[in-house]
Amino acid sequence: MSFASPFPDVEIPDLSVYDLLFGSISDEDLDRVALVDPTSGTETNYRQLIGQIDAAAGSLAARGVGVGDVVGVLLPNIPAFATVFHGILRAGGTATTINALFTAPEIAKQLTDSKAKMLVTISAMLEQAHTAAKQVGITDDKLIVLDWTGEADTGHPNAIDLLRPQLPAPQVTFDPATHIAALPYSSGTTGNPKGVALSHRNLVANLAQIRPLQGQHPDDVVIAVLPFFHIYGMTVLLNGALYNRTRLVIMPRFDLVEFLENIQNHKVTGAYIAPPVAVALAKDPIVDNYDLSSLRTIVSGAAPLDDTLGTAVAERLDVQMLQGYGMSELSPVSHMMPTDASAFGQDQPPLASSGWPVPNTENKIVDPTTCAEITIPEEGLSEPGELWVKGPNVMLGYLGNDQATTETIDVEGYLHTGDLAQVDAAGCVYIVDRLKELIKYKGYQVPPAELEALLLSHPRIADTAVVGVIEEDTGEEIPKAFIVTRPGTELTAGEVIDFVAAQVAPHKKVRAVEFIDRIPKSAAGKILRKDLRSLAH
Structure with missing residues (x-):
């Protein structure tokens, strides 16, 4: 049976992303700080940011970007990301965000598939960007290098060339429900990357859906370490902060010391992380050297967070630890724990879960073998099944791939997530693992995430991942654990195997x-299991 979100429906404005974020901004909010670069100390207020976005839109339009044209964005987390991304959307274009760690062939593949006519990057990434641009026919004047010397010297426009003309933003017309705003690519950790077509309405809807659950206020300070090129960072961090008028402290990459220093120095109140950061916050002794008392809430996403690990972070830092779930195809958030769970009669949502379906959505949990719908139990947890989601945040489809789209979104509009989930009596959803990642040992299903959570509870294990590998002697798939030990400790394979065996059913043993x-791991914190399988020996 299907089950709806327990939260009241929210209004989904019929607006573009730009108009939602900035169309009705108050004079008071215009003078608030929007973005902080902790490296340089530079602060950008909303008035300045909107001016930069409008100028970028005008310049891009003058350079030939119009409604439906695709522009590649190859940038780390820097304040200029907001200007470029929203400038493209303001001009009526589509932003295809590219993983900042991609090689030239990978960049070229995405530029080709998305049919991008322009690329924006920085000098640190110029070598691979230029190689890729040349391969796909993007000329130097269409390859913008924000921090380089400029078009007159190199043929590549820079930020000054982009903003200095002060051309007015173009007047563009499109349907927010069908016009593609963002074109991120699926991670490719389990298959070939595909362009995820997200409309303005998809992004607007998701911001409206998560706003009442986030509990953010204009006086909050949020640290941004998750990459903006990934949909989690794009929607929840960048656009979410701008929508809520919060101050965003931007980090180009994760470094634990810098992360802790920024929380301390900028009085950060909220953080969005992936589980690898939670491991560091729970286990690294250096955390105790910093004043993190301003921090009130941490939300984990991108991969399942074990409740033991989450509780360890919450107790160590005295914060509210929450979890959410989503995927690029859902813009991305489909499930989230609210900061206030009192309506459910709980002080704290069950941390082992991913929370409840966000407003305006419906869910099904379906047996992947029989396609029978699994019912919500009167107590305890349901049987596991594939999670299906329907709502205004479901993508338009995969770019140029009708077959993959119809395989993922059914005729009723439900998106088949490919994730195995359970639901409890209160409608709270628990993600078990990726269906494709389940290890089949002698016919039994073994979820890697369950074993990883158990292994992380070992005091001498700093990090771990479990994958299925084929045992040479038997040809049987078996669970194999990759282990990173804590510095200064020793651990044997036998000790690891015995530790797990003492706590799980026989078929789940490592x-x-x-x-x-x-x-x-990917930039978003997902374990790259295919890389581990190639290492297995």
């Missing part, structure tokens, strides 16, 4: 162990 220096 049957092989390999010690490595670090667990490969």
Whole structure:
């Protein structure tokens, strides 16, 4: 049976992203600080940011960007990301955000698939950007290098060339429900990346859906370490902060010391993280050297967070620890814990869960083998099944890939997430693991996330990942654990195997162990299991 969000429906404005964020901004909010660059100390208020966005839109339009044209954005987290991203949307264009760690061939592949006619980057990424641009036919005057010497010297426009003309933003007309605003690409950790077509309405809807659950206020300060090129950072951090008029402290990459210093120095009140950051906050002794008393709320997403780890962070930092769930195809948030769960008769939502469906959405949990709908239990947890989601945040589809779209979104409008989930009697959803990542050992299903959470509770394990590998002698798929030990400690494979075996059913036991220096992860914090499988030996 389907079950709806327990939260009241919210109004979804029929607006573009720009008009939602800035169309009715008050004079008081115009003078609020929007973005902070902690490295330089530069602060940008909303009035300045809107002026920069309008100027970028005018310049892009003069350079040939119109309604429906795609512009590649290859940038780390810097304040200029907001100007470029929203300038593209303001001009009627579509922003395809590119992983800042991509190689030239990977960049070229995305530029080709998205049919981008322009690319914006910085000098640190120019080598791979220029190689990719040249390969796909983007000329130097269409490759903007924000921090370089400029068009007159190099043929590449820079930020001054982009903003100095002060051309008025163009008057553009499009349907927010069908016009593609953002074109992120799926992570590719389990398959070939696909362009996820997100309309203005998709992004606007998701901001409206999560706003009442976030509990953010204009006086809040949020730290942004998750990459803006990823949909989590794009919607929840960048656009979410701008929508709520909060102050955003921007970090180009995660460094634990800088992260802690910025929380301390800028009196950060909220943080959005992925589970690897939670591991550091729970276990690294250096955390105790910083005053983090301003921090009230931490929200984890991008991958399942174990409740033991989440509780350890909450108790160590004296914060409210919350979790959410989503995916690029859902703009991205479909489930979230509210900062105030009193309506559910709870002081704290169950941290093992991903929270409740966001407003204006419906869910189903479906047996992946029989396609039978799984009912909500009167107590405890339901049987596991694939999570299906329907709502205004569901993507338009995969760019140029009708087959993949119809395989993912059914005729009733439900998006099949590919994630295995359970639901409790209160309608709270628990993500078990990716269906594609489940290890099949002698016919039994073994969720890697469950074993990873257990392994992380070991005092000598700093990080871990579990994947299915084929055992040479038997040809059987078995769970293999990759282990990063804490500095100054020693651990044997046998100790790891015995630790797990003492706490799980026999079919879930870890049957092989390999010690490595670090667990490969995407910029959004997802474990790159395909990389680990290639390492397995």
